[in-house]
Amino acid sequence: MVARLLHFSMFIALLMPMTTANALNFTASVDTHRVAAGNSFQLILKADEQAFNKQPNLAVIKQDFDILRNNQSNQVKIINGQITSETQWKLTLLPKSEGYLVIPPISYGNKKTKAITIKVTKASKSSSPQTSQLIFLDASSDKKEVYVQEQILFYLRVYQRSQLANASLSKPDIENTVIESLGEGRSYTAQHNGFTYDVIEYRFAIYPQKSGKLIIPPSVLSGSIASSTQRFRFDPFGNAGKPIRRKSQEISVMVKPIPASYPKNVPWLPAHNLSLKEAWSPTPPAFAVGEPVTRTVTLNATGVASSLLPPLPVPNSDDIKVYPDQPSYHSIAGSDGIMSERTESYAIIPTKGGDIQLPALNVHWWNTNTDTLEIASIATQHINVTGSQRHHQTDSMVNAPPPTINSDDVAPSSVAESQPSTNGTWTWIAIAAISLWILTTIALIWSLKRTKIATVTEDVLATSQFSSQKLKENHQQFTKACKAKEPRRTEKYFALWTAQLLQDRSIRSSAAVLNSLEDEALTKAINDLQAVLYRSKPLDEWDNLSLLDASGKIEKIIASQNTHSNALVDLHPNLS
Template identity: 35%
Template sequence: MHRHYCARILFGLLMLLTTAIQAAEIQVAVDRNPVSLNESFQLTFTASDEPDGNPDFTPLQDNFQIISQQRSSNSSWVNGQSSRKEQWIVRAMAKQAGDLLIPPIAFGADSSKPLKLVVSENTAAPQGNDEIFLEVTATPEQPYVQSQVLYTLKLFRKVQITQASLSEPEIKDALVEKLGDDSTYATQVKGVDYWVTERKYAIFPQQSGVFTIAPLILNAEYLSNQRQPRFNGFFNRPDTETRRVASKAITLNVQAVPASFKSPNWLSAESLTLSETWSDAGLQTKVGEPLTRTLTLSAKGATVGQLPELLGKTAIDGIKTYPDQPLLKEDKQSDGLTARREEKIAFIPSKPGEYTLPALDIVWFNTKTQKMETGHLPSVKLKALASAEDTQTSAQPAAADVQPEQPNSQIAASPITVTSSGDTLFWQGCRRPWRWAGC
């Protein structure tokens, strides 16, 4: 009985020793320590033997953002002995500054050891020698409500970016429109050469008050800045780094509609044009035929939703009107957004005569001069001519009008013959022309 008990203890110790021998040792290393808050770093987990299972990197996500993962294996035969090495490379970025702990990572029953990482706060403004930085501006910073604000983003870089993602401008109670295509050019900052990618937006605050345009966030992966490109041995890719870059926040003090603006319809713009064209330059037509008027309103620094209706609702006696659906268009150029509204209306007169269309006035606020102005079209006189049928009917004389005047009874007693000579008629036997009642 005692022998069996000792054998069991010995067997258990052997099993524990075997398990300890078979457990894979997993080492963890970081490419640099400390690291900056907005810079990526590389964690390398290395196992000399195949671990018990695949790694579970979920605990890393508490304090770190996992950007990418790679795995490689390498086998070698040296002096008659074989060796195998497994590696997992994780590129990550800290979510907060401070002394952070890389937690133990489980590989099935195996596990790596914890590692302390120092993450420093990096809030210094760009000094002109950073690999990547952002600059943003907003003009004006004290706009009027519903007026255009030009928001310009510039991405400066002196390294080659392989891939990147950029957030969009966010501001409460505002319309945001991207303007045109991005432009790329070269420049110098404090004697350092940079490539610049410039992007512009038009922002239209819809409420007055103080608003903040949140910082834009750029996540960029770029080639390491080294004299000689160094390639890793796993997927034959060059070494890259990932960095998160944030722009500054911008505060807008949005002003309400000025008290001097008396029109009920608020319209602000940098410039405004109001024009008209007609299907007939002489401004005339015939009864029953259309005469088409085209009105065009163009405003730079405004949206189509701000442009008012152009055609009046006043009825004109003797003319029927047939308006078309308005055409709305926005032109997005790098210098701002231009809104355009076009309206067409056909005038068809029901009787001949002259008709007067009232003047058209569009009151607007010039954001450059800070003054109220008026787009004006003068009143217009239209002429309606009689139709061809009306002209032909009015040109035919009545039958009673062409009957000659009956002569008096004395002349009628004798037979009389009427002859013509030129345009003058004569009585035969009477030398007086038929312009007199008697001979």
Template identity: 30%
Template sequence: VNAVSDDVKAQQEKEFFFDISVQKQPQYYVQQQILYTEKVYYSVQHDEPSLTSLDVTDARVEPLGDVRQYTTVIKGQRFGVYERNFAIYPEVSGELVIPGQRFQASVRDPYDRWGRGRQASIVSKPISLTVNSIPAGYPQAPWLPASQLSISERFSADPQDWQQGDPITRTITLKATGLPGNQLPPVPVPEIRNIRYYPDQTESSDDLSENGVEGTSVQSMALVPAASGKITLPEIRIPWWNVTKGQLEYAVLPAHTVTVAPAQNAAQNSGQNTVNGNTQSAAEASASDSHSGNSNGGTLVSADSHFSGFWPVLFALSLLVNIVLGWLLLKKPAAAMESAESDALQNEKQCWKALNTACRNGDAKDLHSALLKWANAALRNNLDGSESSKDRAITSLPQLAARYRDPALNSALSELDALLFSAQGNSAYNGQNLLSLLKARKQLDEEKPQNDSLYPA
């Protein structure tokens, strides 16, 4: 039970009055969740109540549920209350002004039942806050201002049951209090010798309440041990900013070592080779006995031997007819597919050229736009038809970084993403380093093509 504020006590004689509160923090930072609670008290009967929508310049506003209506008693006097809760996320540093809100209603006249009533209107005072940019000491990593952040993992099989060649699903979960799930970055997973990675798409979700947003990001991947023996999964550290304490902290997934057993099919294949050898010898002996028996007892002629020359010819004709029909059916779609692939490749080359220009110019915003356009053009060019490009479109740098397992490239993308949301968002950016990393990845993809490659051939 919260104590009644002094503002509410002072306005008890009014028919309508506002009580607005903003979450108290030592400091406010860009992209941090700021909880805003707005209450309208009333003591008279009224119709057609309305509240203006909350719009804040240079900030994203997230409603936390619907408008609540209830009654309360203050010093023996009963009041009705309208309550709204919002999460406000500043997008730039500097002064943030939350504008005053307007409430309107038609007040009933208790002595004139059929009258239209009189109009009543009140306006709240605006609130001004100072929003800080990303602290200078924050590492080159995605900016995560939250009141709590945790990381956990689970495996589809117990670590003591891992075997060479058997896929194991590793699921890493990030939970943040004060951040939506789609703002949580993909977890950078380092390369491990004798482990092959097959990442799956990351899923995000939000839990909304009057206490704010709790975001969750679930990242799954398949691990396939390529060799037996001990394998160490390195420690994972995610930096984040504790807005309650005003300090840098890390969410840590400790390192652990697992022992991978040899593949079972290795022993089975060895035994199978021996069995197959014995079987072959027995078959050869049987064939030899049969041949010997036939030599001693005369020649045996099968009735089917008269048709032995006819069946190969019939099979060859049937195969030829099927090949011709298949070629006729596929000729037209193949031509259309070749035309579409040619257009997609041309568009990708144009986007790659624009990306090179943006990297040389060093403007962070232009580079961000060119990078996403090229990535989606490359993705459309490499789709295999199982999914549409709309379903797999890349809309953010963290989403783009999730497609790589290159720590240096992911670090460069994180640096660009952090610069875009910092106070120096319009400053120059060294795009040559990012371009060099992209070209290196392009060369690797040319040597070893992949369906989801983002680099032009």
């Protein structure tokens, strides 16, 4: 046993230089910034090292707070070969007075924490029956007047100095409101009418959806409490004791309508704080005609539920196509209420090359701290798009008149007339020879052309990265994903299959296929797939079989376009 302790001590001693070699962090935090007089709260101090012979200077706290408890713990973690150490002090503090009290910077070696402000409110006045009760309920709110959809922090506290069996507590349930629980109950001790109580405090964020007077009804606590004799004897029949039922106070809050100065054409959004940011994929973004680039816009707000965050504006321009994805939501419960996040991603596909302007994104919101209108913005951006629109040849090109003969190439009549006449026999011999030569040349060209086509085809199959095996595999994966209604896998393997089929490495999305193939049914089916991927179209409304049907005709479409191209070559050899 002694040897093990010695080995552990040596291990810790070896860790100490490693932890001190890194920059030391020493931080302070509290479990709440608002506490009633007579109630305690927790102050948590953390140092990124093993504190064996060092302690923070707690003397500065004692001027305004009593330290009821001080628990110290040490941790050593090894994650992926990285060693981290931490020492934590959990202090239970009791304020000495009401009002705004400041926990000053606390020293630890040459490090200091930041000051923390605590608001100590007056203790709630309980009715006379509660003065001597072993268990009672108390309720309060942080505001008595709010705007519609503004956050109200509601506190429900269970005071007890006796154990309660079979306990049941009703939580707030109010019409025309959105209610969010702010985590598990917070435990602390409190002095009340000369008695020390163990308190469990439950916190809720309430968002009224209608203006007018809001009534938060009393919550009810029921259970059984043991008598003084039952606490010290065994009861084989399981009698839990005297049943009790306790109620909290009724809370009234006045809810004001939306201010008249708020713009009428934007969503109403009251919050303590709000910010807007963006990210691109890939980073940095590279824009090309017909190729998607993903833009992710995130809205962060404090004091508003994530379910109440409005949709974000989407850029609107004739030079781009925008395909939104499903938005995502995230929220964290803090001491000041809900911190929410709404994230929206959408694919931007430029439709022309050159300089394109993305308009600014603006989110109007009402600052409930300053009672003023504010605007969060992402500024206007100019993007450079490479490539250009592909123009397909039309029938007018096929029917174009042949080039006119330059008059300079025709000999003047006087010159023609001045040529000596040729013997008729020799003329016919020359014509026959020329005709035979033309026929021989045509036959030779036709033979060489067939040989060339076969040779080129063999060379492509032998040397190109496009192969019949990949073509088959990608088509099987596409068919399987499409039948299973998996839009993202369908998009991936459809693009790979058509890229193999057309032998075009520039095809990386289903939308890019339309730059090479023209077919009404195929266009409709691809647009339907894009709507599911980027325009929030429900999956059950996706007609996946239409894409399968349209894809089965792609080879015929390619063949018809090749026939059209061959017609152009025959009429205009200079195009080949």
